[in-house]
Structures are given as structure tokens and as C-alpha cells.
Amino acid sequence: MNGSVRFVLVSLLTATATFGVTLLIGNAYLFFAGYVVLQYIVLATAWNILGGFTGYVNFGTAAFFALGAYTTVVLHKTVPMLPLPAMMVVGGTISGLVGLGMGYLTLRLKGTFFSIATLAMAVVVQTLITNWDFVGGSRGAYIIRPSASPIFTGDYIQYLFATMLLLSVVSVSIARAIQNSKLGYGFAAIRDDEVAAEATGVPTLKLKLIATALSGGLMGMAGAPLPYYVTYLDPASGFSLSYAVNTIAMPLIGGTATWLGPVIGAVLLGTLQQVATVTISSALSLLLVGVLLVGFVIAAPKGIVGWFKR
Secondary structure, three states: OOHHHHHHHHHHHHHHHHHHHHHHHOOHHHHHHHHHHHHHHHHHHHHHHHHHHOOOOOOOHHHHHHHHHHHHHHHHHHOOOOOHHHHHHHHHHHHHHHHHHHHHHHOOOOOHHHHHHHHHHHHHHHHHHHOOHHHOHHHOEEOOOOOEOOOOOOEHHHHHHHHHHHHHHHHHHHHHHHHOOHHHHHHHHHHHOHHHHHHOOOOHHHHHHHHHHHHHHHHHHHHOOHHHHHOEEOHHHHOOHHHHHHHHHHHHHHOOOOOHHHHHHHHHHHHHHHHHHHHOOHHHHHHHHHHHHHHHHHHOOOHHHHHHHO
């Protein structure tokens, strides 16, 4: 059996077991908290495709994530019977196309200049959303969450949890497949020395566009279920700074340039944040990120995975 197929099957079995254990525990909050952790696994993995594999640091995570969320708001108003997975596909497609366009315009920039350009893009998108009355503008939009799951017995938050669990399996499987493929070697060549890669015939612009489109698409798919999770979406929550900070910090803590690093970082940091929110205060989340990030940059600059590899 092919290694990638075996990995997908094992991941699906693990995901099924995770869902089953959560059901057996019977605590509804686990589904709410677990959804957030799974969401960050997808976001961290998506960021790592561009930032870790290819070496282009993206500060515009919140823009792609919010595009997926607001796509759901539009579809909920115009095609209310459309199922959530279809909304996620549409949101991912739109975010992927925006990523492709952003890449075409900005990928000739390098280093800090590229990162600033992605941040500026996020500001532009947030400004457009804030002034778009159809999606609520600065007032925000209310979304009524269905009371029951459409595919199995249980409430809708369990359905959201299961959907994000499946998306996390898909995104991690994509990242693993890329790492061990010709595409991944091309990304690594760009990350290590882009000038040398171009000189040896690597199609650097094409590969970077693939990375931005794929990264943006996965982020948009992660953001699509958000309106049903929070039931009220405004620009401040959709473009929250915590998404951008966490999405960068989690791969750095877990280890970039590997598919496993973002998963470890997201599970570790996401779980700590959820525990701190319940036991102490939600305001502690970003402080935890800062402290852990500084600690790992000093003690383990290559992240947890890099520490064990050493």
C-alpha cells in the first residue's frame, strides 16, 4: 500500500476514534474547544506551506480566513439551503484565487517587503468588508445556527467539530504529500536559496503561486464554518489579531519545514489557550503565545520537531 494512502487511512481512523471518545465523555464544551484546536491545525498547516516549506512569511492569514467566513455569510443569505461542505469549497476557492492574485502581485518582493505587502492586503480586505452593507459592514451579521446535525444524531456543534476534524486530516495529508514530493523539493530549493534555484531551472514563480493559492485556499476553508460557530460575525472577530499571531507562532513552536511541526504546535498551544480561557481568563491567550514563542526561539529555534531531530 502506498505510504500516503496508508497515512490517510490511519489519520481517518484516528479522527474517528477522537470523535468517538469526545462523544463518550459527553461534555459539550469539548466540542467547542476541540473545534478551535482543529481549526488552528488547519491554519498552521496552511501557513506552513508558504511560510515554512517555501520560506515566505505571510502576515495576511486573517484576510484569507475572514474571506472564507464572509463567503459563508453571503451564501447563507443567497442560497440558505446550500450544505456547509459546499460553502467551505466555495470559500476555499475564493480565498485560493485571492492568494493566487496576491502572489502574482507580491511574490517578486522578498523577505520583509513581502510580509508587509501581505499585511497591507489584509488591511485592504478588512476595509472592503467593513464597508460592505450586504454582509453587515461594521455592524456585523447574525447567523442562526441549526439546532441539529444534518447527517447524524446530535447538535450542530458536533457536526462542526466533525467537519473541522475531517478538514484537518485533509490539510495535514496534503502537507505530508507535498513534503515528500517533487513539489516539496522545489519549495525547499526556493527556501534555501531562490537565486540558485532559478539558476538551476526551478520554476520559482510557478511554485510560489501554487504555494500561495494552496495556503490561501485551506485558510479560507477553515474560516467558512466560523459564522455558524460564533453565530455573530463582525470585522473585529473575523480579522482578529489572534488568528495571525497564532497561525505563525504554532508552526514556529512545533517546527517549520515539516508537516508534523504545525500539528504539534497547534495542539500544544491551542489546548493551553483553551485551558487558560476556562480556568483563568481569555485575555491570557496572546500572553501565552508570546511567552512560549520567546522561550522556543531561545531554547529550540527549530521548534519541537527540530529539537528531537537534533
